[in-house]
Amino acid sequence: MNADSRPARPWAPLSLPRPAPPVPARRRLAVAAGLFAAGAGALAYVGAVDPGRPGHYPVCPLYRLTGLYCPGCGGLRGVHALVHGDLLTALRDNAPGVAACLGLAVLWAVWVVRTARGRPFHVAPGRPLLWALGALLLVFTVVRNLPFGGWLHP
Secondary structure: OOHHHOOOOOOOOOOOOOOOOOOOHHHHOHHHHHHHHHHHHHHHHHHHOOOOOOOOOOOOHHHHHHOOOOOOOOHHHHHHHHHOOOHHHHHHHHHHHHHHHHHHHHHHHHHHHHHHOOOOOOOOOOHHHHHHHHHHHHHHHHHHOOHHHHHHOO
């Protein structure tokens, strides 16, 4: 029995399924807009309520228990200074936090542009990059807690 003499399959589809209709751009951008609104609200709150004044934000648990600065200590003060346009103070309070804010803003912008154009967006940092960032944060944390790293204290 060759391929031409096989009986036709009665269960075979007669036509191809229709492709899904394209998703409108405003619907594709809804998640990005929601994330922007949440981030803008958080930045507005941190910009309006000074983290340097006690009573508005909790104290870092690591600092409270040990007296050591974690990599995030000074991050709220840095964001507060960044919202007010004082980049040097923000970098002095927590340079990795400022770099993270700027990196997240760039990632969000790339995500919005790619989504608006209908292209997929996927971030997959490799292991070497993740190890390098972890090592950088570890060195930053150790140096800011040593006597000669006082210039890195928030």
